[in-house]
Amino acid sequence: MGVPVEEVLELPVLKSAKVQTPLYERDVEWISVIETPVENFVRNNEFVLSTGVGCGEDITVLETYVEDVIRSDASILAFATGRHLFKIPDRIITLAEQHELVLVEIPWEVRFADILQGVLQLLNEEKQKAHRHVEGIRQELINCVLNGKGLQEITTILYQHTGLPNAISDHLKHIRANQHFDSSLIEALNGRRDVDVALIEDPFDLEHPLTHFIETYQIGEERCYQLTILSNYKKQGYLLFQPEEDEEVTVEMMTILEHTLTACALYFVKENAIEMTEIRLKDNFILDLAKREQRIDKQLLAKAGLLGYDLEKPYVCFVGEVLFHQPISRSEGNDGQLPPSSSLQSRNYYIQKEAAYAGHMVGRQVMTTFDEERVIIFLEADKEGSEEAANQFLDLVERRLFELLAGVTIQWGISCHKDGCQVFHKSCEEAQTALQMGGQQNEAGGRTFFKETRMNRLLMALSHKREIEEIVQDTLQPLIDYDQKRQAELLHTFMVYNKYNSNVSQTSRALNLHRQSLLHRLRNIEQLTGLSLLDADDLFLLELSVRLWLLKKVEKPAPH
Known part of the structure; x- marks a missing residue:
């Protein structure tokens, strides 16, 4: 940032100066008074003032001085003539021309202080002008965004x-x-x-x-x-x-x-603020739709339309319980590590992103929101609700999601509501019920459709009757006490034994137990309960008691 040479030499204080070389296209950024030796005291694009003291009588010394100024890449070299140097020798002028250094003679009467003041004022004005120019650009850039x-x-x-x-x-x-x-x-x-x-x-x-x-x-x-x-x-x-x-x-x-x-x-x-506001509006709208029974009228349909949703279509509802073991991501740009404070937000972002992608792949509209540790998804469906489409959608979500996030498993409850359209709240309740009941019998990452929970719902209704509660308590309490005191697994052993239809070989393999160890456990179950595992009625009573006990154990109100 400097002032052109010709503009500097037009200053009134330099009116009497004589320029001995052409006015080369150079700028002046600094001004100083330097006598011999120059050393490294001169910067590039500098206006150098000198009296020639110490070298005016010796042209060789003067030439060395000028060469030092040239090497410093100064723009102007001005000599005050009349005392130490009466005239710049032609040899020095030729040297300056060869290196495009502007050479100037200044009458001795012109004070250096006046020249310094004039040039510094000019440089300061140029600096202020440049500052105003850049400030104008800054304001133009900011206004560009604000507008x-x-x-x-x-x-x-x-x-x-x-x-x-x-x-x-x-x-x-x-x-x-x-x-x-x-x-x-x-x-x-x-x-x-x-x-x-x-x-x-x-x-x-x-x-x-x-x-x-x-x-x-x-x-x-x-x-x-x-x-x-x-x-x-x-x-x-x-x-x-x-x-x-x-x-x-x-x-x-x-x-x-x-x-x-x-x-x-x-x-x-x-x-980002606009995007986050839009996401928040959509999340709140869908969550309200899922959690509160409301009339789907023209006003609600119009609000949904503004957010890009069509509520007149049928939807399958998914409620997922997210188990997030480690706040780690393999996504690009974070070297596989998410800060613990941002893990929930990042996890929700990836789930929402992959749900939208999966919906795009199957050609169906998707609406996603979150309720604490649960994700709620509505997927556009056929009129009768499609289990095949639901499984295809979840396959796509989980395949890509598990590649992005390590340590994530999701237990799903799914409702393909028989009434079809506009039953968002009812579908969400059914999906939550399926999730709650499916968690007892499925491993982590399982899927439970609401229609598969009919037996459990029937048992749940029975489990609240006092007489039945007493029968379950009397039947299982000896096993519960034994397991707690001995750190045994008799209840679990029975559930696996019952799962494999009383097949000892299959049960021992599933439990990784020796056959004799399994038979010992089964005998303990019979002795503690007073029931025979070979008697159909006793086996039914024990199975029914275990299922009712498990339902009561996991029973809890759905989150609101």
Whole structure:
């Protein structure tokens, strides 16, 4: 950021100065008074003032001094003539011309302090002008986001003010906006093009804090740069840019890039807020639909339509109990580890995402919400409700979900309500009942349809009768006490024995027990209960008692 040489030399204080060389296209960024030796006290694009003291009488020493200034890449060298140096020798002028250094003679009467004041004031005005220009760009970028415009408009503003081809991607490196940026470089960065990509050191030698955050990529013979868009320390996306030459990038450009990053971060925050609001509205609507019986009238249908749902179709209801053993994900971008504080939110996000994907694959509408540790899904169905479609849908959800999340199992209760349309609350209650009753007999990850729970529902009704409760208590209490005191598994042994229709060989294999050990357990069951496992009535009484006891053990109100 500097002032052109000719503009500096037009200052009133330099009106009497004589320019001895052409006015080369150089800028002035600094001004100083330097006498011999120069060493490293002169910066590039500097206006150097000198009296020539110590070298005016010796042209060789003067030449060495000028060469030192040239090596420092100064823009102007001005000598105060009249005392130590009366005239700049032709040999020195030729040397300056050869290296495009503007050489100026200043009358001795002109004070250096006045020159310094004039040039510094000019540089400060230019700096203020540049600051106002960049501030205007910053405001333009922010207004772009606040006025509802998108990332493409942001890339356009950046290109208009810097000429830098640029592109913006999201955190998954999907390009969201492109302004003259080479798409083949994007393909290479994303690994979709067979070319060597190397991360190299930052080539920009600029005094700007943003330079430390630039990632520089060498892609074959080309080079491009990447900045990460962050918001609340969370990666939102990337800003890519590609100058024709590295020297083209200035401090002012870096400041504009910094403001562009801020605008991009603001855009992503706004986009995420809108998305989260929409998700929250949908979740609340579906949860209310599932938990509260209500009339499906025109007003409710219209509200559903605004959210993208059609309530006049029939739906299968799924209620899933999510068992999440470890907050670990194999998804891209987090190295397989989710912070414990975000595990619930992340888990719900993946479940919702995979439910939507599975619905798309089977060509049916899906509505998903969450009720504490349970997921509630409504899947568009045929009029009579389709078990085959329900299983196909869950197969798709679980196959992809278990690849994304480790340690997750889901127990499902499913209701294909016979009344068809507009029975959301009733279907959800049935699915919860199926989930509750199915959990006793299925292993983790099982599925229970409501119509499969008829026997358990009948038993549940019987289990509340006092006389039956007493019979169950009298029959099983000796086994319960024995199991607790001896850490035995007599009840479990009987359930497996009954499952295999009293087949000793199959039961011993299932329990991984020696045949004699199993027979010993069965004899203990008979002795403790006073029932014979060979008597059909006794076996029925024991089986009925166990099933009623299990139903009472797991019985609990459905969550609201």
